[in-house]
Amino acid sequence: MDLYPRRDSKRVGLDPISPCRDSGYLCGMPLLNVVLTLIIVGVVLWLINTYIPMQGTIKKILNVVVVIVVILWLLYGFGVINHSGDIHMPVVK
Numbered sequence: 001m002d003l004y005p006r007r008d009s010k011r012v013g014l015d016p017i018s019p020c021r022d023s024g025y026l027c028g029m030p031l032l033n034v035v036l037t038l039i040i041v042g043v044v045l046w047l048i049n050t051y052i053p054m055q056g057t058i059k060k061i062l063n064v065v066v067v068i069v070v071i072l073w074l075l076y077g078f079g080v081i082n083h084s085g086d087i088h089m090p091v092v093k
Contacts, residue, residue, distance in 0.1 A: 041070055
């Protein structure tokens with residue numbers, strides 16, 4: 001029995017999707033990780049907006065950039081966007 005699980009050598013950087021151990025299917029991000037990441041990003045953005053003095057237009061640009069990055073990360077993490085940038089929409093029957 002292996003006490004230390006082997007890391008998947010195909011994972012690179014902050015890749016939120018990794019292959020499952022027993023099957024060839026992709027496992028998504030655990031919901032707890034998503035919620036904690038969103039809370040941490042929100043608190044950090046609030047702290048920056050509250051305690052770092054900067055011009056209003058710069059704050060708006062910073063907020064928009066952070067929101068766009070978080071939305072792209074969520075779409076990638078839930079498998080809507082894959083590594084090549086293709087968009088997978090669910091089939092409605």
